Amino acid sequence: MKEGESWMKKTAESCMLVATLIATVVFAAAFTVPGSVKQDTGAPNLIRNASFTIFAISDTISLVSSSCSILTFLSILTSRYAEDDFLWSLPLKLLLGLFTLFISIVAMMAVFCTTLFIVFKEGTIVPAVMAVAFAPFPLIMFIIQQNRLILVVVQLISLSNSLFHKTQKGKQLKKQKQL
Template sequence: MYRQLNIFNIIYDIGSFKDLLVQKTDKKRNNILHLAAKIPGKYRHHTESGKAAVQLKEELLWFKKVKEILHPWDAEAKNKKGKTARALFIEQHQVLRDKAEKWIKEMVSACLMGAKIIATVVFAAAFTVPGGTKEETGSPNLVRRASFILFGISDAIALLLSCFSVLKFLSVIYSRYEEEDFILHLLYDLKVGLSLFVSSVGAMMVVFCATMFIVFQHGMLWVPVLITTMAVFACFVYCERLLRAIVDVPHPATASGSPFKEEK
């Protein structure tokens, strides 16, 4: 009930005697799985929506790990109120689950809109060739310039990354949001989608800077240099929060702050 991992490990390592110990119940016929299903006081009130998904995943991992040391019959046992540990867990964590689902959907919806805009812009840029094209062949006039090559490569990268991020965000937003989804893939897919989205923003800025060098190719190079400097500064400033969000979202197998860093 108090999430003491050291005590859990002691019970786990005492051998066959643990099979008798874990069958014990309290006066309300709650076994250890019922106690693990109760939400701790620190998660009961004033939980930040941004941390709710991580907290719910940690709670699910704890409940799953405690369940593994119980006999299947004991894991499905009911207390005096006629509730199984699973039913008690769902009841106790409903508010936390709602906050986690709301936070994920809000973040995904905002990033999905941004990814769609980036995909639209870079797709249009691919057919608006800077410097014009040759009337005879239709090939770009500046095809051999380094700035034009950089423009083409970064535009393609931005388009692909934004499309991949859209697909990842769609897989998250249309998920069932069941308890197992928070453990297996939801947070991981969100992290991958955010990484792709931030990378597409960076690639789009490279497209913009390369275009400026093409436009101002004849003199006044200080203009694209100044614009590139401002673009890099803007990326560092406005992408900082997204980068922090990516770092804060843990991988399913190595949750930040999770009580189970190693399988025992």
């Protein structure tokens, strides 16, 4: 249990750091609006532009999902690490944290790509197209690198589930025999 606790805390700390960096970047992006703002009202100049709408929605999704990821990993760090927590609570929190972190990365890449489309809309569109072409690579790398971790956690959940049900059935049989 001590080794599991140490591993879980290190994993949660690392993932929480990444989620915090993403939240910081997309929060800053929300206030440095591409296409600038109108001096008199402060409204974005490109508010009716489809690319700007995609930018705003993607930025919001990235900020919300990275914040959820931070809170999920924080709940792992502040867990009591009892035996029961290792059966369901901690593995499910880890999966939820990794899933929301992945969503935040996807949305962050969408923010980046739409910003390039906004910036380069008047000139050459080649940089924006290149960004869209290469944007999936960090996502693919995340999936490949975290694939084993996700599989191990899912296997542990199913294993603990089967062990827990066998233990519960055994306890129920003992109680029935005693009656």
